[in-house]
Amino acid sequence: TCSQCRVKEGPKPLHVRIWECGACGAVLDRDVNAAVNVAKAAGLAVSACGARVRPGLLPAQRDETGTHPKPRPTKARQTGIALL
Template sequence: TVDGPKPLDVREWTCTACGTVHDRDTNAAINVKTAAGLAVSACGASVRPGAIPAQREETGSHGFPTEPRAA
C-alpha cells in the first residue's frame, strides 16, 4: 500500500494518495474467491511439483558420521 502496512484491527482505510476507501473484509473475500477459482482450474492437473533430490550437502544425518564404518 502507499501508506504502508496496517494493523489487523484496522478494517477500513482511505488511501492518502488517491482517496479510495479500502475494506479489508471485501478484499479478503475477493482474494478467497480468486484462490478458489485457481484451485478449480487446476482440477486434473498436477498441482504438486515433482520430487527434487536433496543436494549432496543436504543428504545424511546432520551431526552423525556419514562415512561407512570400518569392518
Template sequence: WSAFVAMLEYKAARYGRTFVRIGRFEPTSQVCSQCGVKDGPKPLHVRVWECGACGAVLDRDINAAVNVAKAAGLAVSACGA
C-alpha cells in the first residue's frame, strides 16, 4: 500500500495535481455529510442510515466519499493553494 501511495504522490506532482492524504482513522462514514454531526460507529452491515440531527438519509459509501472530498478541499484551501 505504501508503494502505491508513493506512486500516486509522485505522479500527482509530475502532472501538477494535488494529492491529499486523509487520516486512516478519520470517521468519514460516521459523520453526516449534510450537517456535520458525528453519529457514531455502526456495524458494517448497516449500509444506509438516517442522521439523528438533520434527518438526512445517507448511503454509507457515498457519505464517506463526500466527506473525503470535503476534507481534501479543506486541506487544500488551508494551505493557501
C-alpha cells in the first residue's frame, strides 16, 4: 500500500527494496513506507476508540501493593539433591 495515496498495488518480492507507485508516482523505500503505514494505522486505531496513547500513571490495585514474600527453598535444594 502506498503511504502517499493509499493505493494497494499488491505484494512485491522481498528483493524489491524501492518501488514507484503506479497511481501517484511516489518513489517509496519498502521499509520506510511500511513504517509510515503502521504509524498511520496506529493513529487511526487510537482515534477510533478515543484512547490516549500514553495514559497517565494509575495507582496499583490494593492486592498489588507492598512487597511479595521471598519463596523458601525446598528441602531438595537445601540438601543438594537434584530433582529429575
